Amino acid sequence: MVRLAMKMLLRDRIRFGVTTLGVAAAVVLILALNGLFSGAARQITSYIDQSGADLFIAQQGVYNMHMATSVLPGDLAPRIETAPGVDQAVPMAFFATNIEVEGTRHLVYLIALPPEAPFGGAWKVSAGKGLAAPGEVILARDLADKHDLALGSRILVQGRSLRVTGLAEELSSMASSFAFISLGDAQAIRGSGPTAAYYLVRIAAGADPSGVAESIRLKIPEVNPMTTAELSMSDREIGLQMGVDVLRAMAVAGFLVGLAVVGLSVYTTVVEQLRQFGILKAVGAGRGHLLHCFLLQSQVMALAGFAVGVVLTWILRLAVPYLVLGMELDLEPAYLLLTLGEVLVIGALAAVPPWLRVSRLDPMVVFRS
């Protein structure tokens, strides 16, 4: 039965190829979209993950860096440093703004640190410095390249002219990028006086991050200390949430497209060879045998489509950073499995219509010419 099913399926190789591509397209749609959101979510947390801080301290009730506003006094560092297990605390301001380059606006998340901060600056500097002094800005290198900015160029940040003194990698994402300025400039731009948004904390060697966070919370009740992992997780969720509905809609759309493509293909394959199935029924093939045959056909089509789709997504993943500035595409194993599950369900469902059709078929066709 396996051989018969495969030979019937491959009788029309063009149809098999087109079906495979159809399913592959649906798979690429599902995987790539998820991959892009996941890539974007990873980029959102890249600063948190690379800052070198063990803890982040926010205002009480604030659990995120994105989509949240945290305001803390600018002089908390000494108090934080008295908490057991704390090595160093660095104030940091963080806000989104537009910078103007050659008349076009770019969304930038500004990270403002004291010029002497021992950590927290750009982590992959390709030119100049990783930390800004007053009047300076560190930009994403690909953003600078795109606009022919180099060390020494000047850009406008909310009306304030800053000189580019550093360029760094891994700062841009699909729709925005990170840039570094000095804490003093940030306070002046915002008119916020001596405040900070967060404190970055390094803990003593061997100390336990959650334990130190707890000791800070006890000492300074009006703050919310979080481990870097906690904050990262919480920001990543925000990034993903923005895409969840779109992803769900696309997963459903991809599912329906895949089902239609495989279902129609298997059905027409079967209907074109109806007499062959009449013969099978006459010589004693039961409903189970027939279902087995159709399941084999539709699963092979669906899985071939899945395999091709995964390969295409993989190629796309390698190409995407070159196609769109700052865009990245992740292939998550868990989502791959989920999509595989979806494809297997497609394969199972697509076998049903031909099965019902052939179940109704009168085996008496074998007596006619």
Added chain:
Amino acid sequence: MEATMTLEDVTKVFGHGDVSVRAVDGVSLTVQAGEVVLVMGPSGSGKTTLLALAGCLLRPTTGRVWFREREVTTLGEGGQAALRRTQIGFIFQHFNLLSALTARENVELVLGLTGRDRSDARRTASGVLGELGLGKRLDFLPGVLSGGEQQRVAVARALASDPAVILADEPTANLDSRSGRQVAGLLADAAHRLGKAVVIVSHDHRLTTIADRIVWMEDGRIVPEPPLDGRIVSEPLLT
């Protein structure tokens, strides 16, 4: 001798009311193991319908069909399919081989349906085809085989799972006379050497030589003698 296949007052009506056709009308027939029963009669007399009723491909409107001591008319669809694949071998006028499969694969497939493992099925299929003189045609697709070869593959397929009953509808109608004689010989052999109950429906007069019994049909009924106008006897042997 043992009654292998029994039809008991079987009637088949197609359609309803004015357009209904009584294709088989109150037929009773018993076929013994080891005998060849030849069913003859004019076109439209109900021969194929009778064969389909015996082979569980049709359900009678009234009456009962037995395989040995078991009534098969009460079996469900699955039970009837199981009976067809284990106890009944079919041979058709139009060969009805699966066109995507080679000669050997066609035979293997029916063995596979009965649950035989692959290597066993392959060996059996090659053996049966070899006995029928097709040892050199095992890997040929039906499309490149002659009519006679295709029908011999069909005979092999019918015999492979060692069924108790062989039902053949016009098995020689599409064959040249030499192939026709060959197939007739195989059917006689199936009954007389292998002990199968063989029912052949045909217009082909040559088959009377292998028949142990001839049953004449007219208008859905079994009649004691050839229809008086002698149509059957005067018909050309080959079409």
